Amino acid sequence: MAQDRVEAVERALTVLETFDSPQEAFTLAELAEVTGFYKSTLLRLLGSLSRYDYVQRGSDGRWRLGHSPVRLARRHAPTRHLAARVQPQLDRLAADIGETAALLEAHPGEVECRLVALPSAALRHDLHPGSRWSTRREDDPRPALPGGHMECLALSTGPGEPRLWLSLSGPAGRHPAGAWRQALEAARGRLETPPMEQETSP
Structure with missing residues (x-):
């Protein structure tokens, strides 16, 4: 139902779905192109996801999956x-x-x-x-x-x-x-x- 939707959560999940890809890491511009989100929005979402280790930013500035998705998958x-x-x-x-x-x-x-x-x-x-x-x-x-x-x-x-x-x-x-x-x-x-x-x- 529409009233059960939380837009910020759905946006964060949209970002995570991007990593279900043979491509291991993404630049901010690539994530923006795939998701259709503004870079400023993506940075806020990625910041929250990274705090819980769902994504990680490498030394090359590209974003990768963190360890939390694997930890949950083991359940x-x-x-x-x-x-x-x-x-x-x-x-x-x-x-x-x-x-x-x-x-x-x-x-x-x-x-x-x-x-x-x-x-x-x-x-x-x-x-x-x-x-x-x-x-x-x-x-x-x-x-x-x-x-x-x-x-x-x-x-x-x-x-x-x-x-x-x-x-x-x-x-x-x-x-x-x-x-x-x-x-x-x-x-x-x-x-x-x-x-x-x-x-x-x-």
């Missing part, structure tokens, strides 16, 4: 189920290998970090849920990491489901060749083993 039932299965394996990888462990999901033309476990090391790949980057190859979700390295291993997914990868990332050359791959394969094996078998295996 969605399928995501909670995925996190319950995968997060313990990421935590184990990060603890055993001492590098950043993550679950990556493919979208058309880009990859999104869904879950992550950070190591205690000061020098590390600071990856966060909701981080996105462009990709040209469907079989290679790795971002550009100058001075760093990422190893990925695909998980089995059903027809029509997004492609998922387990990953380890950190400074290049810090671990022997093949060590990351072996750790990822072991984690994938634990994920694909039914829980009852895990409980009864020696």
